[in-house]
Amino acid sequence: xxxxxxxxxxxxxxxxxxxxxxxxxxxxxxxxxxxxxxxxxxxxxxxxxxxxxxxxxxxxxxxxxxxxxxxxxxxxxxxxxxxxxxxxxxxxxxxxxxxxxxxxxxxxxxxxxxxxxxxxxxxxxxxxxxxxxxxxxxxxxxxxxxxxxxxxxxxxxxxxxxxxxxxxxxxxxxxxxxxxxxxxxxxxxxxxxxxxxxxxxxxxxxxxxxxxxxxx
Amino acid sequence: xxxxxxxxxxxxxxxxxxxxxxxxxxxxxxxxxxxxxxxxxxxxxxxxxxxxxxxxxxxxxxxxxxxxxxxxxxxxxxxxxxxxxxxxxxxxxxxxxxxxxxxxxxxxxxxxxxxxxxxxxxxxxxxxxxxxxxxxxxxxxxxxxxxxxxxxxxxxxxxx
Numbered sequence: 001x002x003x004x005x006x007x008x009x010x011x012x013x014x015x016x017x018x019x020x021x022x023x024x025x026x027x028x029x030x031x032x033x034x035x036x037x038x039x040x041x042x043x044x045x046x047x048x049x050x051x052x053x054x055x056x057x058x059x060x061x062x063x064x065x066x067x068x069x070x071x072x073x074x075x076x077x078x079x080x081x082x083x084x085x086x087x088x089x090x091x092x093x094x095x096x097x098x099x100x101x102x103x104x105x106x107x108x109x110x111x112x113x114x115x116x117x118x119x120x121x122x123x124x125x126x127x128x129x130x131x132x133x134x135x136x137x138x139x140x141x142x143x144x145x146x147x148x149x150x151x152x153x154x155x156x157x158x159x160x161x162x163x164x165x166x167x168x169x170x171x172x173x174x175x176x177x178x179x180x181x182x183x184x185x186x187x188x189x190x191x192x193x194x195x196x197x198x199x200x201x202x203x204x205x206x207x208x209x210x211x212x213x214x215x216x
Numbered sequence: 217x218x219x220x221x222x223x224x225x226x227x228x229x230x231x232x233x234x235x236x237x238x239x240x241x242x243x244x245x246x247x248x249x250x251x252x253x254x255x256x257x258x259x260x261x262x263x264x265x266x267x268x269x270x271x272x273x274x275x276x277x278x279x280x281x282x283x284x285x286x287x288x289x290x291x292x293x294x295x296x297x298x299x300x301x302x303x304x305x306x307x308x309x310x311x312x313x314x315x316x317x318x319x320x321x322x323x324x325x326x327x328x329x330x331x332x333x334x335x336x337x338x339x340x341x342x343x344x345x346x347x348x349x350x351x352x353x354x355x356x357x358x359x360x361x362x363x364x365x366x367x368x369x370x371x372x373x374x375x376x
Contacts, residue, residue, distance in 0.1 A: 037298040039291035046287055054278040064276075071278055072286045079290040080297070152269045170235055171270035177237055192237050199231040203266055 031091050034082050046075060052173055053099050059168040060103040062157055070106060074099045092175070093182040100165070100183060107161060155205040163198030170195060222249070226256050233260070234267040299369070307362070314358075318351055 027048065033041035053074060058067040077098050085094055156164055169180045181191045226249050232238050233246050250257045278286075 034294075037294050039287075039294055042290055042294065043287055046283065046290075050283060051275050051277050055275050058276050067276075068278065068282050071282060072289065075286045075290045076293055079293045148265070148269045149273055152266070153273060156270075156273075167270060170237075171267060172273060172275075174271075192232060195235050195237055196231045199235065199263070199266065203231075203263075206266070 027091055028087070031082070031085070031087060034079075035085070035087075042075070042079060045078075049095060053095065055172060056096060056165075056168055057099055057103055059156070059164050059172070060100070060161055061106060066106060070099065070102050073102050077102065090179060090182065093179050096169070096173070096175075096183045097185075151206065152202075155202055158205055159198060159201060162194060163201060166191065166194045167198050167202065223253065223256055226250070226253075227259055230256075230260055230263045234263040303366075314355075322347065 027045070030041040030044045030048075034045060050071075054067060054071050057070045057074070058064065061067055061070060074095075078095065081098070085091070156167065159167070166180065166184070169175045169183060170177075175183070177188055177191050177195075181188045184191065186194075226246055229238060229242060229246060233243060238246070246260075250260045
């Protein structure tokens, strides 16, 4: 157990600073080329971001067929709007915002009620931590130790879309909180509270051991 | 702060701690606490199982077919936009030039046909109307040709 190493920081330490910078410069160069209409630059950016964008879309809409369609629409929109992209801004945040807007439009058409916010209220769940502390850790630990990925993915799917989104951006995309705030177009404090509530609700679902508790 | 209050306070923040969403000062304080408190350390470990699991979730990937199709469609859109920009860049100076020629041609037209007009006894107003009709027909023909050419290009692109 690493007590003093910040959990998020340990991830960042795995990549060298040099490679991060090289990657950043590569993206910037490709974006500039794409603004001039170079299809090779588009291929470079698509190859770089395809898995991240697809995963993010799939987390939002859950249906692979919808994610496929939105993936396509996202890159078409990128090709259309790249000239209006301000190069002084973060391309990652812009790209995810494009994907997000399309996904939310799709969800709104599909099920308008699924986008109601916030789910679970703004006040912190005071009682849950104490309840968790007194809960028997046996089944919980076993459940996580066993088919953790499958269970987590199942529990994640049962969270409201705004919670799935913030968890995906933080833990899978490893975005900084400021970047998440830019993508979500919300204040940093909202990102933090949403992140906390989403983790708490995810844990609650995992502890219940069922994927049936949906507060969407 | 009483010890139990401190535990509660720490545990409330553990979710954000494992998400790396706390200030450095708060992180240090939590790290120091869980180093000396087995029950909070156990709680932290549970949160870590969740955060670690989230980070290691399998990454779904788009199919190669989807990638290729998307790239082809987006490239076609890029090409169409480039063509539109090019057309705009060519057409705007061309239109300005045409208008300049039209306006500048008016005194020249009068001067060149002056003798003939006086022989035929055509009045100034009639000449002006003839000139306007001639210009309108020319512009209409040019505009129609541009629209037809553009539609033809679009059809070709669609078939390609």
